[in-house]
Amino acid sequence: QFGRHEVTREIRIVDPFILDAEALKAIAAIASGHEGGTTITVLTELKEPSRQNSGSENLAQGKDDAAEHENRRNAAKARFRIVADSVAKALGVRIIVRLAEGVSLHDRFLIVGTRVWHVGHSFNALGSSLSMIVESRVPLARAQLLAVLDPLFEHGEVVINVP
Numbered sequence: 001q002f003g004r005h006e007v008t009r010e011i012r013i014v015d016p017f018i019l020d021a022e023a024l025k026a027i028a029a030i031a032s033g034h035e036g037g038t039t040i041t042v043l044t045e046l047k048e049p050s051r052q053n054s055g056s057e058n059l060a061q062g063k064d065d066a067a068e069h070e071n072r073r074n075a076a077k078a079r080f081r082i083v084a085d086s087v088a089k090a091l092g093v094r095i096i097v098r099l100a101e102g103v104s105l106h107d108r109f110l111i112v113g114t115r116v117w118h119v120g121h122s123f124n125a126l127g128s129s130l131s132m133i134v135e136s137r138v139p140l141a142r143a144q145l146l147a148v149l150d151p152l153f154e155h156g157e158v159v160i161n162v163p
Contacts, residue, residue, distance in 0.1 A: 009038050011112050012153055015123050016045040016105035018076050021083045023123035028091040030112070039094040043152055045105050046076050046159070049124055081160050088162040098156035109149070116142050 011031050013019070019027070019042060031038040077097075084095040108119040110133070120131035136142045 011038060011040050011110070012149075013040065013042045013111075013123065014044075014105060014107070014109040014149060015042065015119075016100075016108075017047045017049045017122045017124060018044065018080050019083070020049075020124045021087070023126065024083055024087045024095070025091075026126065027110075027123065028087050028093050028095075030110075031091070031093045037094070039096060041096045041098060041153055043098050043100050043105070043149070043156060045100050046073050046080075048072065048076055049122060077159050081162070084160055084162045095160065095162045096158060097160035098153060099159050100152055101156055103152065109145070111146075111149070114142075116145060 011027065013027060024040075027040055031040050080097065084097070087093070088095050108122060110117040110119055116136040118134050118136060119126075120133065121129070125131070136145065
């Protein structure tokens with residue numbers, strides 16, 4: 001039902017963590033309720049969720065040297081590209097992943113047209129524990145949030161583009 005009454009061809013997601021297959025399928029299911037040719041754009045830091053650290057980035061990663069960090073990021077992109085290819089083909093959507101540059105993401109958001117929802121935890125964990133998804137209905141607050149996010153969606157490096 002998210003954004004059902006919105007006429008849009010783009011659904012935007014903000015999540016610092018790499019989406020797993022189930023999360024991406026759920027988001028694509030939202031997209032499939034809209035006009036054909038819908039694009040899902042994900043803004044992320046490509047962090048890997050760690051189940052033993054309650055969904056937070058591996059604590060050891062902060063100690064990695066730059067080369068090891070880049071190797072992990074490239075491996076994460078490769079794994080996510082396989083998931084994105086599969087979901088895009090199965091549900092007929094386009095998936096773009098942009099890297100959030102110069103900022104640290106914490107909160108998660110679902111943006112469908114002009115509607116914005118704050119998501120309590122990573123999309124990867126939806127349905128696994130109690131959390132809330134709350135729509136931002138205050139126009140000024142929504143406008144301020146989009147003023148921060150829109151440039152990140154427009155200028156972040158495209159790391160995956162599945163037509």
